[in-house]
Amino acid sequence: MGPVLYHGEPNGASLTVLAALAEIGLAIPCQPIDLLAGARHALPGIAEPLAIDLGIEGEGPVLVIGGEAMTESVFLAQYLDELAGGCGLQPDDAYAHWEMLMWCRQITERLSPAAALLGNLANSQAAIAAIPADELAALTGSIVSDDLRARWQALHDGAVDAAQVADSEAKVDQAVGRCEDKLADGREFLMGAFSIADLVTYSWLAGMELIRPESFAAAPLTTAWLARVAARPCVVSALALAKTAEPLRSWAPGPEINRWG
Amino acid sequence: MTEVTLYHWEPNANSGKPMLALMEKGVPFASHYIDMLQFDQHKPEYLAVNPQGTIPAMTHGSRVLTESTAIMEYVNAAFPGPELMPADAQDRWRVRWWMKFMDQWLGPSFSMIGWSVFVGPRVRERDPEELAAAIERIPLPERRRAWKKAISGDFSAEEMAESRRRVALGVAKLEEELGKRDYVGSDQYSLADINIFNSTYSLPLSQPDLASKEKTPNIMRWLKRVYEREAVGKTWAMGKTDMAARYSLVMEGII
Numbered sequence: 386m387g388p389v390l391y392h393g394e395p396n397g398a399s400l401t402v403l404a405a406l407a408e409i410g411l412a413i414p415c416q417p418i419d420l421l422a423g424a425r426h427a428l429p430g431i432a433e434p435l436a437i438d439l440g441i442e443g444e445g446p447v448l449v450i451g452g453e454a455m456t457e458s459v460f461l462a463q464y465l466d467e468l469a470g471g472c473g474l475q476p477d478d479a480y481a482h483w484e485m486l487m488w489c490r491q492i493t494e495r496l497s498p499a500a501a502l503l504g505n506l507a508n509s510q511a512a513i514a515a516i517p518a519d520e521l522a523a524l525t526g527s528i529v530s531d532d533l534r535a536r537w538q539a540l541h542d543g544a545v546d547a548a549q550v551a552d553s554e555a556k557v558d559q560a561v562g563r564c565e566d567k568l569a570d571g572r573e574f575l576m577g578a579f580s581i582a583d584l585v586t587y588s589w590l591a592g593m594e595l596i597r598p599e600s601f602a603a604a605p606l607t608t609a610w611l612a613r614v615a616a617r618p619c620v621v622s623a624l625a626l627a628k629t630a631e632p633l634r635s636w637a638p639g640p641e642i643n644r645w646g
Numbered sequence: 647m648t649e650v651t652l653y654h655w656e657p658n659a660n661s662g663k664p665m666l667a668l669m670e671k672g673v674p675f676a677s678h679y680i681d682m683l684q685f686d687q688h689k690p691e692y693l694a695v696n697p698q699g700t701i702p703a704m705t706h707g708s709r710v711l712t713e714s715t716a717i718m719e720y721v722n723a724a725f726p727g728p729e730l731m732p733a734d735a736q737d738r739w740r741v742r743w744w745m746k747f748m749d750q751w752l753g754p755s756f757s758m759i760g761w762s763v764f765v766g767p768r769v770r771e772r773d774p775e776e777l778a779a780a781i782e783r784i785p786l787p788e789r790r791r792a793w794k795k796a797i798s799g800d801f802s803a804e805e806m807a808e809s810r811r812r813v814a815l816g817v818a819k820l821e822e823e824l825g826k827r828d829y830v831g832s833d834q835y836s837l838a839d840i841n842i843f844n845s846t847y848s849l850p851l852s853q854p855d856l857a858s859k860e861k862t863p864n865i866m867r868w869l870k871r872v873y874e875r876e877a878v879g880k881t882w883a884m885g886k887t888d889m890a891a892r893y894s895l896v897m898e899g900i901i
Contacts, residue, residue: 435819436743441750455739457746464739479723480709486716494750531811643788644754644808 386430388413391447393420394635395623397501398445398458400588403623405462405581409469413448417628420444420637421512423524428454438529442493443501443536444637458588459489462581474581481576488575488582492589494643496560499553500589501639505540506550507596508634513540536638549642554600557593561600561607564590568606573613587614592633650675653695654702655682656889657881659757660714661702662844665884667718667837669877671727675704677884683768688783699785715745718837730840732832740831741838744823748842752816755809756845761796762806769797817849817856817865824864835872843872851896869896 390406390413392399406413418424425437425444432452440456448455448464455461466474476482505513516524521541528534539545564586567575575582591611594601601608614620629635652668652675654661661680668675680686680701688699696703696712704711706724711717722730731738769777777797784790795801801809820842823830830838847869849857859866872878873896 435823439747439751439815439819441746450736453736455736455743457743460739460742460746463742464735467735467738479720480711482723483711483716483720486719487713490713490716641751643750644805 386449386452388448388450390415391418391425391428391449392416392626393418393425393444393446393637394629394632395627396592396632396635397497397504397588397637397639398442400591400620400623400632401458401581401584402446402448402461402465403626404584404588404617404619405465405474407622408474408619409465409472411465411469413465415626417626421509423527426524426527426529434529440530440533441640442497443533443639443641445639459493459581459585462584466581473578474584476576476578476580485576485580485582489585491563492560492582492585493640495556496586496589498640498642499556499560500593501636502545502549502553502642503557503596504592504634504636505638506545507636509636510540510543513537514543516541532641533638536641540638552642554597557590557597558600560586560590561593561604564607564610565604568610574610579617583610583614583617584620587611587620591615592636595631595633649707651678651705652676652702653678653680653692653704655680655687656887657844657885658889659753659760659845662881663714663841664702664704664717664721666840666844666877666881667721667730669881670730670840670875671721671725673721673725673727679884679886683765685780685783688780688785693785697785699783699789715749715837715841718840722837730835730837732834732836734832737832737834741836744831744838745841747816748845752812753845755812755816758801758805758809759813762799762801766796766799770799813853814856817846817853817862820846821862821864824868829868835875839868839872843869843878847873848896 390402392403392415394417395403403415406415418428425447428437428447428449430452431437431449431454434454436456437447437454442457445456445458446461448461455464462474466472476485525534525537528537564575574580575586594608594611624632650668650673652664654665654677656662657665680692682701686692687701693699695705695710698712700712702714702717704717711720718730731741781790781793781797784793820830827833829835830842832838846857846865850866850869856862857865
C-alpha cells in the first residue's frame with residue numbers, strides 16, 4: 386500500500402499538514418475521514434500504530450508510510466519539507482530554526498489544547514453528545530489512548546468546568562498577544578519568511594476569530610497577518626478540500642491541557 | 647570559536663540533555679551549576695540570563711537559548727562533530743515524535759513521581775518562610791503552582807496513579823520500540839536517545855518492577871550501550887549530588 390494522508394476538515398492539525406503538502410507539491414494521496422465518527426481509530430493497513438495509539442495531538446491527521454502511522458502536525462510538516470529536499474518551510478540558520486521550534490511548541494502546548502476545547506464546545510459538543518450510548522461505547526472502545534478517550538467522554542458528558550474554559554480563553558488571548566508582539570516590527574510573517582510557524586499558528590487561531598472575536602479586537606497586526614496567510618496559495622488549496630461550508634468551525638477532540646507544571 | 651555557557655543542574659532529566667549533547671559533539675563549554683534545590687534558578691543573577699527562570703539555558707555568544715530539547719537541536723545543527731539526527735526523513739520524524747512523547751506526556755509523569763519522592767521531601771526540610779518567599783520569586787505562574795504542589799506534597803492519589811500508569815505504559819512502549827530498532831526511533835544514536843536516556847537511566851534501580859533484565863531486555867541492552875559512551879561518563883562526572891552514585895549502582899546491575 387502506498388503512502389496516504391488521512392485528514393479531517395482543513396482546520397487545526399489537519400489544515401497545517403494539508404497546507405504543508407500543498408506547499409511542497411509532492412503527490413501524496415489525501416483521504417478525507419470523518420473524525421467525529423471515530424474513523425481515525427479504524428484506519429486500514431497500519432502495522433505500526435504507536436503514533437495513533439499514544440499521539441499527543443488528539444484527532445489530528447495521520448500520514449501512513451510503509452505501514453507506519455505518523456502523527457503530530459508540526460513534525461509531519463517538517464517531514465514533508467525534508468522529504469522534498471527542503472522547500473523553504475524551515476529556516477536554514479540554526480538559531481532561526483530554534484526560534485521557529487520554540488514558537489511552534491508554544492502554539493502546540495498552549496494554544497492548540499485551548500483552541501480545541503473552545504472549538505469543540507462551540508461546534509462539536511452537541512454532535513458528540515447526540516451519539517447514542519452504544520455507538521459512543523463502540524467509538525471510544527476503538528481509541529487506544531486512555532487520555533484521548535477521556536476527552537471524548539468529557540465532551541459527551543458536558544464535564545468541562547468553567548475554570549478550564551476561562552484558562553483556554555486566556556491562552557487564546559495570550560497567543561494573539563504574542564503574534565501582535567512578533568509582528569510589531571513590520572515583518573510579513575511570524576519568523577520573517579513564511580514558515581511552518583505561520584501554518585501551525587494560523588491553523589489553530591483562524592477558527593478562534595469566528596468564536597472569540599474579542600481576542601482580536603485590539604490586534605490589527607494579527608488580523609492582517611491572518612489574512613495574508615489565508616491568501617497563500619497552499620492555504621487556499623488546503624481550504625478548498627473542505628467538504629463543509631465553514632471548515633474553520635470543524636473541530637474534534639484535541640490535545641490534552643498540560644496536567645503538570 | 648564563540649564561547650558557549652551552559653546553566654544546568656545535575657546531569658539528569660532536562661539539564662542532562664544539553665550537557666550530554668554538547669559532550670557528544672565535542673563542544674567545549676563553561677559550566678554554571680544551578681542548584682535547583684536552593685532555588686538558584688529564580689535568583690536575580692540567573693533571571694538576568696533567562697527571565698523565565700527555567701533550567702537549563704545556554705548562551706552562545708550573544709544568543710540565549712532555552713528549552714532542553716530545542717537547545718539540543720540547536721547544538722546539533724550549529725556545531726561540527728558527530729551528527730545526532732538520522733539522515734532519513736521518516737527516521738527524523740520518529741526521533742522528534744519520541745522526544746515530544748517524552749517531553750509532554752511521559753516526562754511530566756516521571757517528574758511528578760520524582761518530585762514527590764525526592765525533590766519535595768528534601769526541600770520541605772527548610773524554613774517555611776524562606777520557602778514561601780522562594781516560591782513568590784518564581785516568574786512563571788505554572789511553575790509557581792507546580793513548585794507549591796511539590797513542596798506541600800499536594801499530589802492527589804488520582805494524579806499519582808495516572809503518573810504511574812503513564813510511566814508503566816511508556817516503559818512498555820519503549821521496550822517494544824527498542825525491539826524494532828537499535829536506538830530510539832532509528833538505528834543510529836541520536837538526540838532521542840540522549841533525551842530519553844536522561845529520564846530512564848536509573849529505572850532498573852528505581853523501578854525494578856518495570857525495568858529489569860527479565861522484563862525489559864531491549865531497554866537493558868540499550869541502556870548498557872548508552873552507559874558505555876565516553877560522553878556519558880564525562881557528563882556524569884559533572885554531577886555534584888549523590889545522584890551520581892546511582893549511576894555506578896545501575897551499571898553494576900546491568901553487566
